Amino acid sequence: MSVLVTGGAGYIGSHVVDLLRQRGEDLVIVDDLVTGVVERINDLPLLQINLADTSATPKLEQFMRDHAVDSVIHFAGRKQVAESVAEPARYYRDNVGGMANLMLAMEAAAVDTMVFSSSAAVYGEPTTNPVKEDTATHPINPYGQTKLIGEQLLKDARAAGWLQAVGLRYFNVAGAATPLLSERHALNLIPMVIERVLAGRAPRVFGNDYPSRDGTCIRDFVHVIDLAEAHLVALDQLRSGQPASDVYNVGTGRGASVLEVIDAIGKAAGRDLVPEIAPRRDGDPVAVVADVSRIEAELGWKSRLEVTDMVESAWDSWLATH
Ligand SMILES: NC(=O)c1ccc[n+]([C@@H]2O[C@H](COP(=O)([O-])OP(=O)(O)OC[C@H]3O[C@@H](n4cnc5c(N)ncnc54)[C@H](O)[C@@H]3O)[C@@H](O)[C@H]2O)c1
Known part of the structure; x- marks a missing residue:
């Protein structure tokens, strides 16, 4: 089979x-x-x-x-x-x-x-x-x-x-097990920030006046x-x-803000990243975080890895494949 x-x-x-x-x-x-x-x-x-x-x-x-x-x-x-x-x-x-x-x-x-x-x-x-x-x-x-x-x-x-x-x-x-398996296209926050940083540009944040802990959007x-x-x-x-x-x-059931993700990328890259603040984009909700209680209770699955793991593997893989 x-x-x-x-x-x-x-x-x-x-x-x-x-x-x-x-x-x-x-x-x-x-x-x-x-x-x-x-x-x-x-x-x-x-x-x-x-x-x-x-x-x-x-x-x-x-x-x-x-x-x-x-x-x-x-x-x-x-x-x-x-x-x-x-x-x-x-x-x-x-x-x-x-x-x-x-x-x-x-x-x-x-x-x-x-x-x-x-x-x-x-x-x-x-x-x-x-x-x-x-x-x-x-x-x-x-x-x-x-x-x-x-x-x-x-x-x-x-x-x-x-x-x-x-x-x-x-x-x-986000993240990758090896460079060969990694995402090659800059369509999401983490690869987009990595691409800008490597091009010598400041990471861009769309809105820092949301009602969240640091004013930026929260995602899972x-x-x-x-x-x-x-x-x-x-x-x-x-x-x-x-x-x-x-x-x-x-998902993980925990949210990370855009600034927290950028901070983690700065640490992985060994650079001090100063983001450029752009206006909010239409249709970006302040927070989207998964309730993961169903998959935990019924299938016994729970995430183990953190944003730092995702960012480090994404950074290393991007360098290896671009
Ligand atoms: N990457 C994400 O963040 C994300 C989030 C939510 C859902 N998804 C879904 O997960 C799935 C996999 O995503 P991914 O990130 O690995 O994307 P990917 O583009 O890397 O992988 C999709 C694969 O399917 C193949 N493919 C696409 N359409 C096809 C078709 N009509 N016939 C035959 N082959 C086809 C592509 O060549 C590719 O190898 C997709 O259905 C995507 O919508 C992805």
Whole structure:
């Protein structure tokens, strides 16, 4: 029996691939390598297709049968919010259409288990904090909508009786186990600050007059190694037939402010960073922190690593890969 990892050549997927390999699982990968890095999966069997291609379903079904797949961890998805706003149809086609194709193939090949990469983007701009799984979902961009629709697809397939699945709602993911597995693109706070610092520019802070402990926004940063472990725990829960909820928040339950993160990057870099204060951006809630009591109670998972671990590994990896 083997596990199919879609998006296994990507940043988070490759961390999970590493952990699954370490415990001796048989693995196969589906990835179109648009943002994935093939060296991360080296000798593993790879089906290189866009999940959303019209011909994808029969190819996926055959691949699952050929490799005796019994479960799927589904990471493959486009994830750039700004791109999703500019090109919504492509995001719906790739993220929603791709997932539907994958699920059609699973049903045809009698593969009944899935762990899905969802996102805190499903909450949009939550007005309560910490954010619980039953906090209202109001995505504010097409990317977040595609994740919410993905969760709905899982719910409907569960109701139809053939699927057992959970969606993991990641908060702010950061850090790396090794430079090869690290995030290569400066889309989030930590890589964006690192990129500016290395370019000799001051890190930028959008608003320092929020009602928080130091006036800057508070976010929940989770180390990608901890996040990867959450996937194994979720997969094991489903495989063992134990009850599982539809969705789980994956974060630390603790918030770090933008200034605290910049301070930690300064320490990792051995530099005294003086941020440049820019006006607030529209739609940035003051604090978004996960309530992680559900995943702790039901799956026994808890984050272990801290912001300093994320920042140090992100800094070292960025230097090694750029
Ligand atoms: N990185 C984050 O902060 C974050 C936060 C919340 C949710 N997520 C979700 O986690 C998943 C993995 O994110 P990541 O950070 O590893 O991104 P990534 O871009 O590094 O990895 C995605 C992988 O999937 C592949 N892929 C994308 N769309 C595909 C398609 N239609 N068909 C085949 N392959 C495809 C890419 O080539 C890449 O290897 C995504 O679904 C993303 O939306 C990420």
